[in-house]
Amino acid sequence: MSTSTATPAPQAPARPVTGGNALAGTRTLLRFALRRDRIRLPVWVLALFLGTLMTAQNYKTLYPDAEDRANVAETMDSPAGLAMSGPRHYLDDYNFGAMLAHQMIGFMAVLVGLMSVLIITRHTRAEEETGRAELVRSTVVGRHAHLASALTVAVLANLALALLLAVGLSGLGMDGIDASGSVLYGATHAAVGIVFAAVAAVTVQITAHARGASGMALAVIGLAYVLRAAGDSGDNAALSWLSPIGWAQRTYPYVDDNWLPLLLCLALAVACAAAGFVLSTRRDVGAGLRPEKLGSPVASNTLSTPLGFALRLHRGMLIGFGSGLFLMGVMYGSILGDAESMLEDIDQIQEALEQVGGATITESFASIVMVVLAVVAAVYVTMAALRPRAEETAGRAEPLLATGLSRSRWVGSHLAVAMGGGTFVLLLAGLGFGISGAASTGDAGLLWELLGAALAYAPALWVCVGVAVVLFGWFPRATSAAWIVPVYAFVVGYLGQILQFPDWMNNLSPLGHVPQLPAADMSWTPLLLLTLIAAGLVWLGLLGFRRRDLETK
Structure with a gap:
């Protein structure tokens, strides 16, 4: 007995879809x-x-009279002032609108x-x-x-x-x-x-x-x-x-x-x-x-270590922030020699500088500028400290931790780059600020003063890293909250001195406990305490990461 089955006729291959929206x-x-x-x-x-809006309102407080605005226009009419603001044409009639647009x-x-x-x-x-x-x-x-x-x-x-x-x-x-x-x-x-x-x-x-x-x-x-x-x-x-x-x-x-x-x-x-x-x-x-560039078929000895591999991942961002902060320091330093003439007729700025202290207006102004440079460095360390979270969510951490690499060594390598890199970009910022500031003021000793003033903010940056790793270890979905620290530090550290915020607000920022060199005297106690706080936060964050589950793909 035999049966036969019908063989379907071969179908023509489907035509490729063309066009479409x-x-x-x-x-x-x-x-x-x-x-x-x-x-x-x-x-x-x-x-x-x-x-x-806050800036516009501050202009009304800082420069209430036409004479005040005319003085500002005169001091801004220099190559350094125009480079930091805008075209000279705004200075012809320096009312509040022209001032806002210019600056x-x-x-x-x-x-x-x-x-x-x-x-x-x-x-x-x-x-x-x-x-x-x-x-x-x-x-x-x-x-x-x-x-x-x-x-x-x-x-x-x-x-x-x-x-x-x-x-x-x-x-x-x-x-x-x-x-x-x-x-x-x-x-x-x-x-x-x-x-x-x-x-x-x-x-x-x-x-x-x-x-x-x-x-x-x-x-x-x-x-x-x-x-x-x-x-x-x-x-x-x-x-x-x-x-x-x-x-x-x-x-x-x-x-x-x-x-x-x-x-x-x-x-x-x-x-x-x-x-x-x-x-x-x-x-x-x-x-x-x-x-993509073809890499070497064999990894170098540096890339075979967690720290070397982390440094390779952070290399581009570290170079970018380092170069940017060096240039920022040079730009601010170029106007340091004109600080006294630019600010001598502005009462509110004078009051803020008097609160900072310092023997001269130049030193007080330099200490305020240093806060801005430190905040930018805090942005870098926050980004670097959050890199492990990006590696985890992208699924790249899982195969690494499946090997003999421990969680603490993996996260610790990124944190070491963040802390060391933060200190490095501070060094470059202070170097650019010091070289340019010394040239504009004619005071060669200012180079070492500003370099030391920049490095004094390193422990505060380490605290920023500690906050980020605590959030990463215990509350990984809330790691974006780490950005509150540098933003708050800028508001109370820079604007707060001009707007005269209460002291307790400045004390909530890690940067607020750093001696405001070169205007203030050096004090090692707050720097030591910030270092200990940073170490405790890092330990707490690593503890949380070891205890929680890894996000996998």
């Missing part, structure tokens, strides 16, 4: 991105908005650019690096949806900031701050932020790593600031026209209200965004346009 799913991804950033974005926007647009442009860059990298390259983008793209989502939604979020955030600035500043009722100028002032912030978001749309296509993409975009922001500063402080004003920050400043809000330079921002943003979309079609998901 490259933006499919953009709306859904946009809603998801806004949902993820429902806390992050409002904090960014409100902080930038409130910081501007704040360049500074705020860097912060707005930072916000925009982090938005783009978070919702594009970081999604690819963790593998989530590939999973999402396997559904009905177009190839351009992630980038389009990220750019939309950045545009919305910048427009929200512009609207708040326009409404908030126009309602202050201050001399020279009118409604039309406030609208333009807010628009300059939005324009610069959108430009740097579009720049990040290009950098995320180049490298396969979110940190690398952010670093390249931040380097562009730094270059834009340097070009602007060089053009405003020197005779070659054409350099400022090579910078989006220079374009924003040359709108002259509250002075000329010139909207035309914003067209350059719009054109550059459109060009960079279009380039980002085009470049995204030239690479695979998860890959970058820049090919």
Whole structure:
């Protein structure tokens, strides 16, 4: 007995799908991105908005008379002063509006650019690096949806900031701050932020790593600031026209209200965004346009140790912060010789400097600047101390800890780099500040004073590391709270001295217990106590990490 089965006729191979909507799913991804950033974005926007409003209100307190503002304009009319602020044209009629635009647009442009860059990298390259983008793209989502939604979020955030600035500043009722100028002032912030978001749309296509993409975009922001500063402080004003920050400043809000330079921002943003979309079609998901370098087939002896491997991971960020702090120190040091003439007619600043102490205004001013440099260094150590959390959530910690490497040695290697690296960037900041300050004042001994003043903040930075590791060890989902320490330190350490906050607020910050050298006398007791507190926090954090479960993928 035999049976026969029907053999189905062979089917023609399916034709490849062509065309399709490259933006499919953009709306859904946009809603998801806004949902993820429902806390992050409002904090960014409100902080930038409130910081501007507080600064404007402080101008009214610090410079109540036209004569006070004229004195400030005279002291700002120097190469160093213009490099730190903006074009000389603002000084012609230095009312509150001109003062705000002159001194704040360049500074705020860097912060707005930072916000925009982090938005783009978070919702594009970081999604690819963790593998989530590939999973999402396997559904009905177009190839351009992630980038389009990220750019939309950045545009919305910048427009929200512009609207708040326009409404908030126009309602202050201050001399020279009118409604039309406030609208333009807010628009300059939005324009610069959108430009740097579009720049990040290009950098995320180049490298396969979110940190690398952010670093390249931040380097562009730094270059834009340097070009602007060089053009405003020197005779070659054409350099400022090579910078989006220079374009924003040359709108002259509250002075000329010139909207035309914003067209350059719009054109550059459109060009960079279009380039980002085009470049995204030239690479695979998860890959970058820049090919990965082939490493040595055998790891070096340094990379075979936890500390050496951690140092390799932190190398780029350490170099970037070290270079940036050195340049910041040089810029602040260049105006140290003019500190007395710049501040002698400002009563509120004089009172703040008297509270700091010091034999001269130069020493007191240097001690306040040192707080700013220390806060930037605190940002670095916080980022470095949170690197183990990023390694854990990305799934890279699990295979390492599956070997004979203990948890304490693994985390300890990152903490050693964070603490040692923090001390190193402080050294570079003090070195740049000291070299430039000694040159501007003619006092060679100031180099060693400022170098020692910078290193005195090292124990306070170690406390910042300790706070981060405690959160990582016991409350890993709340590690973002570690950023409260450097932000609070800046508010009470820098603004608090001018706004005369009560002493107990300054005592809550680890940086508030550091002797304010070179104005104050050296005291070793608080530095020793900060070191002991940092050691206790690190021990407590490691204890928590050894006891909790590892987040796995």
